[in-house]
Amino acid sequence: MSGHTPNNKLKNTGMYKDIINIALAGNPNVGKSVIFNQLTGLSQTIGNWPGKTVERMEGHLDFLGYRFNIVDLPGIYSLSTYSLEEIVSREYIVSDDVDVIINVVDATNLERNLFFTFQLLELKVPLIIAINQMDILRRRNMEIDFKALENIFKLPVLPVVAVHGTGVHQLLEEAIEMVVFQHPHAHYNEKTRDEHDHHSHDYYRTEHIHDKVKVNSKVKNNFKFPELSKVLSFGKEVESCIGKLVLEINNNQLTSALIKYPPRFLAIKLLENDEEIKSSFKNNEIIKTADEFRNQLEDIHGEDVHTIISSEIYNKIHVISDKVLLIKPHKGKKKVRLADVFDHLTTHSILGYLILVAVLFGIYSFTFSFGGFFSGLIDELYTTWSEFIYNSFGEENLIVKIFWGGGLGGFLGGIGGVLV
Ligand SMILES: Nc1nc2c(ncn2[C@@H]2O[C@H](COP(=O)(O)OP(=O)(O)OP(=O)(O)O)[C@@H](O)[C@H]2O)c(=O)[nH]1
Ligand SMILES: [Mg+2]
Secondary structure, eight states: OTTSOOOHHHHHHOTTOEEEEEEEEESTTSSHHHHHHHHHTTOOEEEEOTTSSSEEEEEEEEETTEEEEEEEOOOOSOSSSSSHHHHHHHHHHHSTTOSEEEEEEEGGGHHHHHHHHHHHHHTTOOEEEEEEOHHHHHHTTEEEOHHHHHHHHTSOEEEOBGGGTBTHHHHHHHHHHHHHHOOTTHHHHHSOHHHHHTOOHHIIIIIGGGTOOOOSTHHHHHOOOOOOTTTOOOOHHHHHHHHHHHHHHHTSOOOTTTTTSOHHHHHHHHHTTOHHHHHHOSOHHHHHHHHHHHHHHHHHHSSOHHHHHHHHHHHHHHHHHHHHEEEOOOSSOOOOOHHHHHHHHHTSTTHHHHHHHHHHHHHHHHHHHHHHHHHHHHHHHHHHHHHHHHHHHOTTOHHHIIIIIIIIHHHHHHHHHHHO
16 A cells, blocks of 8 residues: 555545645644644634634644645533533534544643543544643553544544644544545445555555545544444433433424434433423423423432432542553663662661661671770780880880870870770
8 A cells, every 4th residue: 555656646636635624632732733733834824613602713734635624623621511621512512513522631631621521422523532631641651542432432532732743644644534535434344544654745645546535524423333232321220211311302303402412312301401402302391201201300310410410420430530540660670779768768667767776786796896806906016115115225214204104105095995
């Protein structure tokens, strides 16, 4: 595949140019705008969402023969209707204006971020998960098992370091894959991630160009979604209520405001008492049934439906992050510094005190044994020299008396005494 030479003729004619619409979605402060800037550079326009006071950032780039229109959505924590940002995002994500959603996730805050991912999954939109800020995670000596995450979600999950521009263009390659195959996981059914990483850009120009389908609103409609019930179930009672509501929703004609949402998402939102969704339903019977179900569930669990559902999601996320978040072993043996060993031993809660006692005892016995040895030596020196001097000059010699008896002799005798 990578042996093909780029077909510049095809590339330059622009005859295969097609448009892929991308939205960047995720929690606040995860790096969406950095990815957006890396991709779109100076081609950005700022406006407002129609009829709303929420800022809309849009930009574009040409990449591998495609024109990518990219919208940087506001950072949000949920797809409920707590804020204008959430309403704008949710409506846009399910609209025909966008083909592929890139869910930007902060690697250092996996648990909180995946909560939003699970909500996006309920919207059944073509989704690519970008795990950003991998540099920070890796600096903490941690890694993510991307293969395991892809197998759980059956969706592409890619590492990104937005501030260095690492992995951002791979997101677009993945988007092309999705659009071409109209399958969220087409690629991974056949190949490993490693093989995928070695795809050159020529691969997209030459191999795929023949399969290329016209990108249009059908991408979403024809999309084959992974079976998510195995990934996340809200428990028997909640699932039974959702199932019954889904049947009722399917038997009803939905308004244009609702038609884009998957019935399961609508059922969950009805249970959660989402005012925006409720007000769009013409049929009051469905709302009444949902209200009854909500009361029943809250009686059984002793908690409100929001809490029941979100605690199921968090339980699941906990299991997932335990599985995919890896702590890297040190590469090779780290050099052990003697100072570190001393530091470690002397500050140890038990060993520290034992070492202190041993050191004090050591000083004590050193003073006595070394002091005794040294004073013995001086004593011996004094006696030998005294004998020699007295024998040589006589004990009564005045000079000997002054210099040896009073001065040097006294000095040596004094040191010996102190040491003893
Ligand atoms: N170290 C590191 N920092 C990053 C990375 N990506 C983003 N940041 C930093 O994270 C902060 C938030 O980035 P933004 O792009 O503004 O985040 P956002 O998702 O657009 O935030 P909202 O617009 O509030 O939703 C900035 O200070 C970035 O410099 C990354 O890959 N590595
Ligand atoms: Mg931003």
